[in-house]
Amino acid sequence: MRLAKRKLFKQLEDRHLAMPVITDPIKSIFPEQPSIFPKNSLGFFADQMRIPVAILIEQFSDAGIYGLTPKYQITDADKSSLLSYLRAQHSAKSRRIYIDNEPIEQQLLVVQDITIELLTALAKKPCLIHSLAPRKFEELVARLLEDNGCEVTLTKRTRDGGYDIFGRIKGTIASPVFLAECKRYAPSNKVGVEVVRGLYGVTEGRRANLGLVITSSSFTKDAHEEKLRIGDRIELKEFDDLCAWLSRYKSIECKQTTPSDTTRLLPKA
Known part of the structure; x- marks a missing residue:
């Protein structure tokens, strides 16, 4: 399992090195x-x-x-x-860190469909995020984390272990481990406190350093209060944070797209 992960991480790192570094990768994700x-x-x-x-x-x-x-x-x-x-x-x-008996090829998926053209289109018009299928939203988040200096693995589509992404924050001695739960919700559908509590429980159970809830909408008042109660073991990232992460792609040159081209770029469910 460890050998397969190293090969995957090498692929992800090679792709990250090809991206221009615009901001401090760690601080841009975790303050x-x-x-x-x-x-x-x-x-x-x-x-x-x-x-x-x-x-x-x-x-x-x-x-x-x-x-x-x-x-x-x-x-x-x-x-x-x-x-x-x-x-x-x-x-x-x-x-x-934890034991998983499923074959490695059933656990890990390399993000391939989130292209620079799509990232550029989303950076210019973030509301298009809500047109993504939930799985593609997970892949988008994984790509954003990866391009910001993290090593990430995406869980199997049908797997429900309480999180969608397993990752490590590179650039520090200890390489802290984090688990991310992705929620592609409509703007009016806020993420509730039960999601925050659920991920915190999984974070504790997996002995990860950090749990990260990422949504295309926002969080309820109860969810924010629960995060304050838990402390820095949980981070909440919402639509505005996604817009900030995507902003780096506005300056990347790629093929010019028309409005119809932009719609075509959105991955199908």
């Missing part, structure tokens, strides 16, 4: 987390990775850096030592 610790301190670093400070201190100790405190200012040398240690540990013994 900087509030922290009581000074910037560049060990505690601040732990908060950004959404892991307990004690675990990060333990990891540094295992890497041979002892006696650290949450306010310790981390240097590049410290990060390199920790990264070398984690890579060695991963090579020696990969930790399985």
